[in-house]
Amino acid sequence: MRTLQQYLQGLPPEFIDQLETYGIVKDFSAQTEILREGQYVKYVPLVLEGAVKVFTRHEEKELLLYYIESGESCIMSFNAGLKSTASKVFAIADENALLLLLPVEKLHEWVISFPSLNELFFNLYDQRYASLLDTINHLLYSRLDQRLYNYLQETARQKNSKVINIRHRQMAAELGTAREVISRVMKKLEQEGKVKQLQGGIEIL
Amino acid sequence: MRTLQQYLQGLPPEFIDQLETYGIVKDFSAQTEILREGQYVKYVPLVLEGAVKVFTRHEEKELLLYYIESGESCIMSFNAGLKSTASKVFAIADENALLLLLPVEKLHEWVISFPSLNELFFNLYDQRYASLLDTINHLLYSRLDQRLYNYLQETARQKNSKVINIRHRQMAAELGTAREVISRVMKKLEQEGKVKQLQGGIEIL
DNA sequence: ATAGCCTGGTAACTTAAGTCACCAGATAAA
DNA sequence: TTTATCTGGTGACTTAAGTTACCAGGCTAT
Numbered sequence: 001m002r003t004l005q006q007y008l009q010g011l012p013p014e015f016i017d018q019l020e021t022y023g024i025v026k027d028f029s030a031q032t033e034i035l036r037e038g039q040y041v042k043y044v045p046l047v048l049e050g051a052v053k054v055f056t057r058h059e060e061k062e063l064l065l066y067y068i069e070s071g072e073s074c075i076m077s078f079n080a081g082l083k084s085t086a087s088k089v090f091a092i093a094d095e096n097a098l099l100l101l102l103p104v105e106k107l108h109e110w111v112i113s114f115p116s117l118n119e120l121f122f123n124l125y126d127q128r129y130a131s132l133l134d135t136i137n138h139l140l141y142s143r144l145d146q147r148l149y150n151y152l153q154e155t156a157r158q159k160n161s162k163v164i165n166i167r168h169r170q171m172a173a174e175l176g177t178a179r180e181v182i183s184r185v186m187k188k189l190e191q192e193g194k195v196k197q198l199q200g201g202i203e204i205l
Numbered sequence: 206m207r208t209l210q211q212y213l214q215g216l217p218p219e220f221i222d223q224l225e226t227y228g229i230v231k232d233f234s235a236q237t238e239i240l241r242e243g244q245y246v247k248y249v250p251l252v253l254e255g256a257v258k259v260f261t262r263h264e265e266k267e268l269l270l271y272y273i274e275s276g277e278s279c280i281m282s283f284n285a286g287l288k289s290t291a292s293k294v295f296a297i298a299d300e301n302a303l304l305l306l307l308p309v310e311k312l313h314e315w316v317i318s319f320p321s322l323n324e325l326f327f328n329l330y331d332q333r334y335a336s337l338l339d340t341i342n343h344l345l346y347s348r349l350d351q352r353l354y355n356y357l358q359e360t361a362r363q364k365n366s367k368v369i370n371i372r373h374r375q376m377a378a379e380l381g382t383a384r385e386v387i388s389r390v391m392k393k394l395e396q397e398g399k400v401k402q403l404q405g406g407i408e409i410l
Numbered sequence: 411a412t413a414g415c416c417t418g419g420t421a422a423c424t425t426a427a428g429t430c431a432c433c434a435g436a437t438a439a440a
Numbered sequence: 441t442t443t444a445t446c447t448g449g450t451g452a453c454t455t456a457a458g459t460t461a462c463c464a465g466g467c468t469a470t
Contacts, residue, residue: 132338140266167448168448177428178427199436200436386457
């Protein structure tokens, strides 16, 4: 395992010192819940390895919002932490994930002392915001085949593999639709030569 | 007309000094375009009076994202300004609006020197983000009648009047749908006793 | 005044998506 | 092995919304 310095190169040494003193490095195994909806946040996670999936939920239906990848953090818990409000989303570890947990009581101080942390969060906000805008435009103007294909491509990019191991039922959940619909649309994408369904997986062509 | 101090009470005096030196107060008449899509941002607006409407656009169809009200600013131009990237949204003055324009070249410095500005933008980010999440959930899970009713209620709140002067065609544009559909759904809402259509306006009951 | 536009209404049709009911093959558990 | 569970497929149906093609009333500019 690498040291914090190696993960955080580029940050000011005094900041890394602070992170080593007050931060907590923690391992989460795949599919573990990291943040619950409505939960009050005591630690803001910074992803060192692996990835975290963030979802919104609305009356039993959920929707995948985005991945938090290595070097990134979670703006929802950042804000929920800073303002002591409840989280509006929930997050689970995608693969096994190594997180650096930042205690919220230090955050106020750090964003002022370390402009790079401040900037990181502004950048993340912007990035997530842009991705929500994208999601909105897709929801409003794209049909499901397009959304599904984007989703598969994004997943392939994230997993860094053209073959994805995933069930129809999970795709349905992450896109906020029904399993039968995914089944129908997947077949359409297959006929169009965009994907290929293997036993227990999908290949993006 | 009031002075900047009166608009900005609560901010540190040194910051107000800076704002008076470098900021530009400008009037925009109703329906004027304030920010174009793809535009590079030189000034970030802070709303002193009136309100600004922010839209996203996707292939000729638009969708109202939110209002910027007095004391608030525009995170999209804030980020577009800080990072010198193109704006992903466009904005127009709703009523006549009085804006304080903050030159972007001062922003980097100000967010560091004045934590209250920093905090303002973090709060705004969070607020807008939450509202996008809401929009997403509505798009995914609500039918248009619900969305339209929410939209009317929000507009009524924003205009501070139970009677709204608006055309069906504009509602359709702001909700990203077609005029005929609005006509159909408005009639449904009227039958349900939720609204009343007057000549050239709508009363929310 | 009248021609032209803006506005809202409406019927008929199409389509994407959600829902229901069920089935068959694969896999895991008893 | 035999049962139960998970997975994907499919046909039939329903529904919300988008689309097309009109029409009528009101307003306005010449």
